[in-house]
Amino acid sequence: MATVKNSFDLAAVMQGQYGDLLLNGIALTLKLAIGAWLFAMVLALLLVIIRLSHQRIAVALVSIYVSYHRNVPTLVQLMMWYFAIPTLLPESLQNWINDQNAEFIFSLMALGLCQAAYFSEDIRSGLRAIPDGQTEASRALGMSYIKSMRLIILPQALRNALPSLINHTVLLFKNTSLAMVIGVAELTYVTREIENQTFRTFEIYLVASVIYLFFSLLLMGGGALIAKRFQRTLAR
Numbered sequence: 001m002a003t004v005k006n007s008f009d010l011a012a013v014m015q016g017q018y019g020d021l022l023l024n025g026i027a028l029t030l031k032l033a034i035g036a037w038l039f040a041m042v043l044a045l046l047l048v049i050i051r052l053s054h055q056r057i058a059v060a061l062v063s064i065y066v067s068y069h070r071n072v073p074t075l076v077q078l079m080m081w082y083f084a085i086p087t088l089l090p091e092s093l094q095n096w097i098n099d100q101n102a103e104f105i106f107s108l109m110a111l112g113l114c115q116a117a118y119f120s121e122d123i124r125s126g127l128r129a130i131p132d133g134q135t136e137a138s139r140a141l142g143m144s145y146i147k148s149m150r151l152i153i154l155p156q157a158l159r160n161a162l163p164s165l166i167n168h169t170v171l172l173f174k175n176t177s178l179a180m181v182i183g184v185a186e187l188t189y190v191t192r193e194i195e196n197q198t199f200r201t202f203e204i205y206l207v208a209s210v211i212y213l214f215f216s217l218l219l220m221g222g223g224a225l226i227a228k229r230f231q232r233t234l235a236r
Helices: 016-052 056-071 074-088 091-099 102-128 132-140 145-182 187-198 201-235
Strands: none
Touching (some): 016 056, 056 102, 074 102, 074 145, 091 102, 102 145, 145 187, 145 201, 187 201
């Protein structure tokens, strides 16, 4: 008995309820990526400021933090936050977090904490490229340490670190796919769901690949535009 080969049908995985699933998955992926990025950037700036304080114990703790998050796989960190950390919390807090979408909260925490380590190292590298005279000049003008960091030093460090920050931003966006292992219904999760329901493996993974590629290129293109704008500003 001859077997019938299924023809390529892209519409089969993009219309009706499957199209809605894809849109929901994309929306949740972007929400997770943006939330984790904002959390990571704020924390990274704080880590950099602590390291610049030259307080021995604080600097040592930050170094341990960075070393842990850069050397332990992100997937392990996700599972640690979802399966292990909650066991240390009071039952009432566990119940509250479960009611607030625990999968999303813990994945955002894990991805943000992990990425903050990379961002902080990028910014610290950017700081090293700034001449010491910049700090001395800002302090000579009567600026406090915090004010000189906020207005003079950190903006230059962020500009110097921009290429690395963009690369790690793209990495963060791609790492959101790891959240599927703890049940976050982001793009990769819904891709698996659609594949299980339609058996259109090639079509749905092709769609998912194109979507990830589109947003990754969009991030890199946006980073290139920002870099060009910085260059024009410096050229004036």
